Amino acid sequence: MSDGPLSRYRDGNALLRALSTRAGVPTGVHLQVADRCNHTCQHCYQVQGQKGELSLDEVRRVIDDLAAQGVLTLNVSGGEATLRHDLVDILLHARARGFAVRLYTNAFLVDEALADRLAAVGLHEVHVSLYAGEAAEHDLVTRVPGSFARTVDGVRALRARNVRVVLKCPATAITPGGAQGVEQLARELGCALRTSATLTPREDGSLLPLDVAASPASLVAAGLLTPWRPHGSEADRADHLASGSCGVGRSGVVVLPNGDVLPCTDTPLRLGNALDDGLAKVLHSDNIALFKGLTRAHVHGCRDCDLVAACHRCHATALYEGGDYLGPYASACAHARARYQAAVGALEVLSPEPGCEPTRAPLMGPYKIEREGQLRPIPDLKTSDDEALAMRHSWIRRAPTPRSEVSILPASKLVRARSRERSDDDGSYR
Amino acid sequence: MNPPDRLRRSADTAWRRVDDEVAVISMDANRIRLLNRIGSFLWERCEGATVHELAEAVCARYEVDAETARRDVDAFVDDLRARGLVTLEPQR
Numbered sequence: 001m002s003d004g005p006l007s008r009y010r011d012g013n014a015l016l017r018a019l020s021t022r023a024g025v026p027t028g029v030h031l032q033v034a035d036r037c038n039h040t041c042q043h044c045y046q047v048q049g050q051k052g053e054l055s056l057d058e059v060r061r062v063i064d065d066l067a068a069q070g071v072l073t074l075n076v077s078g079g080e081a082t083l084r085h086d087l088v089d090i091l092l093h094a095r096a097r098g099f100a101v102r103l104y105t106n107a108f109l110v111d112e113a114l115a116d117r118l119a120a121v122g123l124h125e126v127h128v129s130l131y132a133g134e135a136a137e138h139d140l141v142t143r144v145p146g147s148f149a150r151t152v153d154g155v156r157a158l159r160a161r162n163v164r165v166v167l168k169c170p171a172t173a174i175t176p177g178g179a180q181g182v183e184q185l186a187r188e189l190g191c192a193l194r195t196s197a198t199l200t201p202r203e204d205g206s207l208l209p210l211d212v213a214a215s216p217a218s219l220v221a222a223g224l225l226t227p228w229r230p231h232g233s234e235a236d237r238a239d240h241l242a243s244g245s246c247g248v249g250r251s252g253v254v255v256l257p258n259g260d261v262l263p264c265t266d267t268p269l270r271l272g273n274a275l276d277d278g279l280a281k282v283l284h285s286d287n288i289a290l291f292k293g294l295t296r297a298h299v300h301g302c303r304d305c306d307l308v309a310a311c312h313r314c315h316a317t318a319l320y321e322g323g324d325y326l327g328p329y330a331s332a333c334a335h336a337r338a339r340y341q342a343a344v345g346a347l348e349v350l351s352p353e354p355g356c357e358p359t360r361a362p363l364m365g366p367y368k369i370e371r372e373g374q375l376r377p378i379p380d381l382k383t384s385d386d387e388a389l390a391m392r393h394s395w396i397r398r399a400p401t402p403r404s405e406v407s408i409l410p411a412s413k414l415v416r417a418r419s420r421e422r423s424d425d426d427g428s429y430r
Numbered sequence: 431m432n433p434p435d436r437l438r439r440s441a442d443t444a445w446r447r448v449d450d451e452v453a454v455i456s457m458d459a460n461r462i463r464l465l466n467r468i469g470s471f472l473w474e475r476c477e478g479a480t481v482h483e484l485a486e487a488v489c490a491r492y493e494v495d496a497e498t499a500r501r502d503v504d505a506f507v508d509d510l511r512a513r514g515l516v517t518l519e520p521q522r
């Protein structure tokens with residue numbers, strides 16, 4: 001096709017990168033607009049009602065600033081974003097400022113009228129969490145009887161208006177048929193499906209959400225953990241180690257309902273406040289510099305581990321579960337072992353190599369593959385660079401959260417940084 | 431006679447002005463369309479506008495005769511529609 005007279009076409013990748021990285025800003029931002037939810041999901045990482053919310057006018061100012069910084073996509077979420085009366089105004093403003101907009105919702109409040117208004121916004125995608133293909137299992141997760149029916153109705157209403165919907169289904173131990181059931185529903189409703197195998201700790205550090213995590217063996221059986229495949233060559237392994245494991249602080253950041261900016265939903269480091277400090281300052285602070293260059297090679301232990309290609313570790317979970325943002329932790333090792341076992345059949349974990357830390361949890365990595373099916377734990381070696389990094393960013397190490405701790409609140413990191421008026425008060429959309 | 435259709439930017443786009451040009455990013459294809467000065471002028475006004483209104487805006491802003499403006503706007507809109515970056519929708 002020939003180019004029209006007023007435009008020309010370019011392969012976007014290079015320009016897209018140039019657009020977002022020329023100023024060193026992330027391409028996408030997760031904008032939480034509501035500090036409350038109408039569900040109380042068992043696995044949820046959030047603590048509601050502690051942060052306060054920006055007013056519509058303040059949210060608009062943050063969106064303007066994000067546009068000025070060159071951010072391209074906005075994921076608008078909560079809490080539950082539809083609890084705000086002014087959600088559609090927020091979305092329209094984001095659209096008018098040139099963002100591709102995704103809405104994250106449980107769709108519980110999406111009736112015909114709201115579906116009409118959402119369809120009129122022009123949303124790139126609506127992401128809806130659905131935990132099972134039938135009501136009993138789903139409602140067990142949300143702890144809201146009737147939530148399955150309303151969520152599915154909400155999805156239907158959006159699909160009837162041709163809004164693209166992505167169903168998101170994290171695996172849990174209390175929804176054994178979850179992914180399969182949601183897959184079938186996704187087909188029926190014409191939705192995309194995204195499953196995930198891992199849960200993360202709560203944002204106040206509590207490990208309670210992990211209590212409902214599905215076992216590694218069940219995840220393998222459900223096809224949610226795929227068999228491990230070794231690196232093809234040493235060069236592949238080197239490339240893997242030289243890359244970042246996730247986009248924390250680099251391809252995305254999170255703006256909390258009170259305007260505070262975090263590197264990702266789970267990393268407990270306040271980079272600043274979008275309103276008080278301005279995003280230009282926040283997105284170029286010293287703190288965020290750490291994330292720009294963060295690679296797998298910065299993760300001690302893991303960089304020496306033969307299962308690193310099989311590992312889905314998350315820095316934030318590592319901090320809460322293992323006490324070190326840049327170190328191994330037991331549940332990631334368990335997933336990696338399950339993937340390895342799925343590839344090789346029987347698995348034996350041998351006695352640790354001499355020099356392994358005596359305090360390390362049993363069976364934990366890093367590992368050497370001694371021969372096929374045999375993993376030997378090897379020492380978790382920290383270099384002086386690791387120690388220097390941990391000195392410079394003292395938050396990256398802390399005492400791990402005791403597994404038994406039921407930490408409801410207060411959590412020091414969730415202390416209200418500013419008290420904001422609620423944008424509305426009765427909690428319902430209508 | 432039905433009222434003329436109005437333009438709507440595709441929900442699968444993001445856009446940013448880069449210096450003099452607007453870059454329209456299509457999320458699905460992960461491709462970018464760069465608009466020149468006049469194309470950028472049109473993109474920034476196209477939401478909810480008719481082709482006729484856009485042609486009038488071009489005439490008001492640039493020294494160009496109505497016929498040329500209309501031809502260029504038509505070609506521009508056809509091109510963006512063919513790439514799924516805008517749709518023409520009946521007025522409600």
Ligand code: SF4
Nearest residue numbers: 246264266314315316
């Ligand atoms: S640190 Fe964990 S939660 Fe944060 S972006 Fe990385 S993988 Fe995701």
Ligand code: SF4
Nearest residue numbers: 302305311333365366
């Ligand atoms: S040590 Fe554990 S967490 Fe680290 S790469 Fe190996 S399996 Fe993963």
